[in-house]
Amino acid sequence: MTVKKANQKELFKAPYQLFLGCDDNELAIKTSRGIAQWNPDVCVAEFAGEKSTLSVGLPKNSIKEAAKIGAKTFVIGLANAGGIVDPDWEPYILEAIENGMDIASGLHRRLDEIPSIKEAAIKHQVTLHDVRHGYTDLKTGTGIKRSGKRILSVGTDCSVGKMFTTLSITQEMKKAGFDAEFKATGQTGVMITGSGICIDAVVADFISGGIEELSPDNGDDHWDIIEGQGSLYNPAFAGVSLGLLHGAQADIVIMCHEADRPYIKGMPHMDMPEMNDCIKLNLKHASLTNPKARLGGISLNCRNVSVKEGAKQRNALQEKFGVPCFDPMITGSGLFVETLK
């Protein structure tokens, strides 16, 4: 129902009412929690079905009330297995449409494939935003050097904290007075910031071209902080990671890793890469479109190890690679941002 442009600043109309679903499934509301944490200014209300006791700490308005106080988009800040639209959600989505709100979704299933929702959207002239669909007008990459500065998070694997790292760096850089902007490349990041491009959802020919469009020419002192995806060592998603690396033309690469991860996510037959190897390979590929690309820091996700063990591992990595090693959840990313001054 809408074509999203990668470099569009406001993908969804603010402010939002966040929809938390109908069950007590804490994991499923990761996206809503992310929006409330990282983009609180655009949130005016939350809403959950009767049986749910979940909250992300926003005012609990009815859908009608939220529309009255100005909510423009009803955000389905939810993830579930299969990415389907739960039939229990449908009446609430329809109510939001009837109250004039646009709907935003990062689910795999398209909203406009559900006849009742499509019909209501046409009748009430609201927009359905399916952030995992509709990237139809991208161009192929060119590799031509762009102005401005760029930081990209890369990883030893998927789900090691690349999004959290780049959001944290952006926040700390802004605090320190830098002209910094987060660039989302995954559905959660896009939903959190209300802009960006789900790079794993574009046609394969347009991976690097999509990132070139997401992070265009900019002022010499402007920094784009680009969310990475996957890993060169993940046999499912490495193609996305490499296209992203080439499109980003990063000046600085931040290597993200989860301490003590035993093997590639969901693949006991695939070893985790050696950190030194992983850094070298990422820098080699990054140099194709930015010969000056360098390692700027290591973000170590320490959720699986003790406080003491985490500190020990961060110190060891810092010593070995000569760059700041931080856990954005524990230490923040100030240690890295300091080095940019």
Add this chain to the structure above:
Amino acid sequence: MTVKKANQKELFKAPYQLFLGCDDNELAIKTSRGIAQWNPDVCVAEFAGEKSTLSVGLPKNSIKEAAKIGAKTFVIGLANAGGIVDPDWEPYILEAIENGMDIASGLHRRLDEIPSIKEAAIKHQVTLHDVRHGYTDLKTGTGIKRSGKRILSVGTDCSVGKMFTTLSITQEMKKAGFDAEFKATGQTGVMITGSGICIDAVVADFISGGIEELSPDNGDDHWDIIEGQGSLYNPAFAGVSLGLLHGAQADIVIMCHEADRPYIKGMPHMDMPEMNDCIKLNLKHASLTNPKARLGGISLNCRNVSVKEGAKQRNALQEKFGVPCFDPMITGSGLFVETLK
């Protein structure tokens, strides 16, 4: 109008009538020429508009006659800038539909987006095959080792002869008694063989998974000869190349290069990679899903150099890398196939 499965053996119903368009544009009929050369058994007729004098050497039947002698698919074996369906072609496509033929196209523009063609296809119950569209049921890659043997062509750049090399190897291996099968990954290859998957047209998340499906478990003595795409050094398409490399789990990699190519295709700002570097990087990535991957040969496209210079360069590469170096157009690929015996 149809969902193509990657490992489907017969994508289009044979035999074909090849459509050569309405103009004398030799370059545009590359696909038809490829089908007539590599898959002659499925071709019964050709057809061109009045103004065209082109031929691929097949009987020149009218569309009605071709249908009468059994043609089941009218193949638009044409490429043009923008991948559009030329309005001049429309009456002939409609005539083929009215005579009960399916239509096959490798163009960017979907046949079923043209109302007259869609309407006629529904009315006459024929299938529209858009090989660049419709890959909706792929899975993400797993990296789990599959049985059977695989050869993959990789390249220093796009359009250096990867498809031709793999077609030639498949043909020579079959002649030598091997159980060999060509696996197409681009629109020309898919149109030529009537099966395969246009890997640059799938959603980015499914590149390696698509190739895993294209080349599934097989007998220990079976060889899949997989057509490569792009290059790890082409900043537009490297993501596709890497996903393909991981999905293929190649036992043997054939490096393809065009002698004296001055820079990456269409990108004067991008240097061609050094051959040794390119081989090492491809083998490094290939080893993620097949630790035994090795370089088996170098295919040197010598169309831009003299016969003498080509022979000299092939000898030099053969000497340097210790594997056969051949030009499938000039020497054939027997030199490489010999080494498999």
